[in-house]
Every structure is written in C-alpha cells, then in structure tokens.
Amino acid sequence: VGEVRGYLILAAATIRAQIESRTLFVTGAVASGLSVGLETLGIYLVARHFGQIGGWSPEQVVVLNCLLSLGYGLFSVVGSYVSTDTFAGVLRNGDLQRGLSVPVGALTWLLASGVQPRQLCRCAVAGAVLVLASTRAHVEWTAGTVGVVALSVCATATMFFSLNLAATVVTFRTRQASELATVLTVGGATMSGYPIHIFDSILRLIFVYVVPIGLTVYVPTLWLLRLPGVAGIDRSMLPLTWIAPLLALGLATVCWRAGLRRYLEES
C-alpha cells in the first residue's frame, strides 16, 4: 500500500511538472499523435499499394497495427524511463542516486518519474484509427472483442516493458543504451505491424515464442477479424497472450534486481 501511495504522489508531481510548460506539453502530445497517425498511414499505403498483405486487406492490417500502437502507447505512458536509452541517461546523470533517497522502491521511483501523460495522445489516435478501420474490416464490437483488445494492449505494453526492464541489467554495467534491446523493441514493433504469417518460420518462431510481441498482437487480431490463423499460430493461443508477458515480466524483474544489487555494491 505504501509503494502504491508513494507511486501516486510521485506520479502526480511528475504530471504537474510536465503540464507546467503548456507549449511543450501540447506540442509533445501533438507530435506523439502525429507519429502514430503517420506510421499507420505508412503501413496502410504499403498494403494499399500491394492490394493486400498475406491475404489481409489494408484495413485488416491497420487493425493489427493499431493494437500494436495502443500497446506501445500504454508502455510509453507508464514505462518510458525504463526504455533502454532513457534509462542510460538516468544512470549517467546520477538521477537514480537521487531516486534511491526517496522512501519508495527504486523501480517505483523510476516508473513514477517517467510517467508521460502526453503519450496518451498516441493512444487516443491509435484508438480512433482502430475504431475507423475496424468498421471497414467488419469487426463486430461486443464485450468479448473489447476484452480481447484490452488484453492485447496490456499484454503488448507488458512485453515492451519487460524487454526494456531486462535490458537494464546490461545498462547498469555499461551505462550505455542496450542496442540489443533497441533492436528487439524497434525490430519487434516493425515486424509485428504486419501479419506475422508472411514471415518465414525462423522469424515467426522468434517473434511468437522468444520475444512474443508478435503473439500479443497477432493472435488477438485473429479473434477480432474472425480469421483462423496459420499452422502453429492460431486463435487457440489466446490464453498464451497473457501468460507469456507475465513470465517475461517475472524474468525481467529478476534481471532488474540483479543489476540494481550490483549498482548499489559499486556506488
């Protein structure tokens, strides 16, 4: 309870500090909205140019991409300081030392200090485009489909968070952003924006079973679009979309603790 209360107090202070400069806040929000809008437009144009991607219409591909953007947006709102390049800056500037003097856990401080309310604009744009595209892709909106969307968004955000949190074990040692985490995050996001069945079996294996960003986006999209999927990745894997991120989160927490312990011993 103390950690939650501490988080809420610190997060509220972070939000107030960010809203203080209205111009920066508004332009940051507009920029994050534009980024997701234009990225989605880009993928739509690719799909429209080729007519379809792996048998999916441009609108169906946009639905998939919007789920990914919503998940990444949620991660950006709550976990931006864990992001590998930002965390390297936090370490180099000595900000974590300051955070350790606050009477909450180091991770709680990190999460509360990195709350980015302007990234909600990213989620809002992705959500609006999802509603538009899903109408054209004939998605039936029921309580079940809303639940699947919520599951996918939370699972994807947890996956991005876990990847970056796990990478902190390296950043604690090197004080540099982990290129591997960046590649997996950005690469995973790039590939998961397309129907994963178009990739060959090795890439499918990596982004479904090793770094399951593909799993948390693709399988829920199959549910929304009422598509059967392909051999090895089908709708029956929906339960895995919440089990896999939880396992990843557990593993990432172990990495974080190991890295922090070493950091405290050194400092």
Added chain:
Amino acid sequence: VLLLFGSAEHVVMTAAGWRRQLDEWRSMLSRTATAGIYGLIRCGVFLAVVGALDGTTAIGLPQLLTYVWVLEALFPINYCAWSWQVAQRIRGGDLVTLLALPTNSFATLLAYDLGRNLAQLAVRSTTVLCVAALLMPVTPFGPMALPRTWTGWVLAGLSLLLVPMASFGVRFLQECAAFVTSDYRSIGRVLYFPLAFLAGFMVPIDFFPPVLRGVAEWSPMFALVSAPVRVLQGVDVERTLVVQAGWTAILCLSGALLFRRLLTRTPVHGG
C-alpha cells in the same frame, strides 16, 4: 560549394568537424551495426510482403532493397545526434563567439556541420551501402538495383554528397526559431514526423497516392532521401539530380538570408 570553400578558414572548420566526428568512431561503428540489423529487418518485411504476392508488383524487390539501404545509410546524416546545437548557442548567447570570427558566420556553421556529416558519410553510410551491395546477392533478398555504369556511380556519389548540405539547410531553418522563441524544440517536435513522412523515411514516396506523391516530389524534403534513392536506382537520374541540387541551393541560401536578417534584430552585449 565554391562559395563555401572560398576561404581557407572554412576548409579548416570542415576539417575540424571531420576530426570531431571521427573521435566518436566507437559509437559510429556500433550504430553502423545496428543500422545493418534494422536494414535486414526492413528487407525481411519487404521480402515477405512482395514474396506473398508471387513477385507481381509495380515496384520490384531490388528497388525496395535499394530504398532500405540508402535510408539506413542516410538516416544519421538527416537525424543528427547534434541537432539543436545551433539553437542552443543562439539561446545561450554563445553565438557571440562565432560572430566575432572574421568569417561568414553561416558558412562557418555550414562548414563545421558538413565536416561532421562527411565523416558520417565516409564511415557509416559508405560501410552500410558497400556491405549491403556485397551481401545482398548471396542472401534470399537478392541483388539491389544499383548503377551499372561509371557515370551512374559518379552521379550517385554526387547525389549522396548533396545530402549533408540539404540536411543542414532543413535543420538550420528549424533552428532559427530559437531567435524568436525559447520553445524552439516544440516547433521541431511537431514538424519532425510530417517532414520525415514527406521525405520518404517511413515508406517510399512511390507508394503515396498521386497528389501526395506530387507534393513530396516537389518539396525540399525530396533532396534528403528520395532523390539519392532514385539516382541509385537509376530512375530519371538527370532530372532528379537537378531538382535535388536546386533544393539544396535554395535551402542553404534561404538559411543564409534568414540568418543575416535575424542577426540584425538580435541584441548582442546589450547593443
């Protein structure tokens, strides 16, 4: 270029920029490797998309591969790690040291930036393009669309050399906002994604609908990515190069004129 290298001081500044950038060789090497991985991922996406269509597309895979690798090669030149340093100097008052030099201030800034970006072009961009050109034929991706004559390679080199100047022009015009507002980064933030989209950083402009493609082809952003991609692909080379050179000249000249005009309105040391 002749105007720029008209004085020995500017050559010295270019050399200083070159050396400054080469000092960061470790970072450049590490990011070159990352660019290689991103390039492979993007190639994988296009291979998968085109492969799923049995190869029946208006734009062939070789052209798309060229787009991917030119994009990866030129990204650090257009999205510089030292962006906004001029704006910081303007707001911090450090610009006064530059004005005290007996050289044209705009040309000095351009020369230093050019030196840094020429080093990036020589180390990062050339490595990425050469490795990609050599490796692609032995991978499932197949060969890239590249010039087949010496003239084609010379024109491609010229097009790549124009990018650092065009990039400076675009960035400098945005940084001039620091003369009038302390929130200069806000303007850059809002402009970044629309400009990147128009330049063809997100998808090739050939995929745009006709009207948007027309806007992209006749915008200054064309000089940053789409022009060198087309020159390397061998598409309408002479016209593309003329348009790219024209935009580069316009960007640099308008930057110089704007800088001169804004300086007359800027109080330095209270006067």
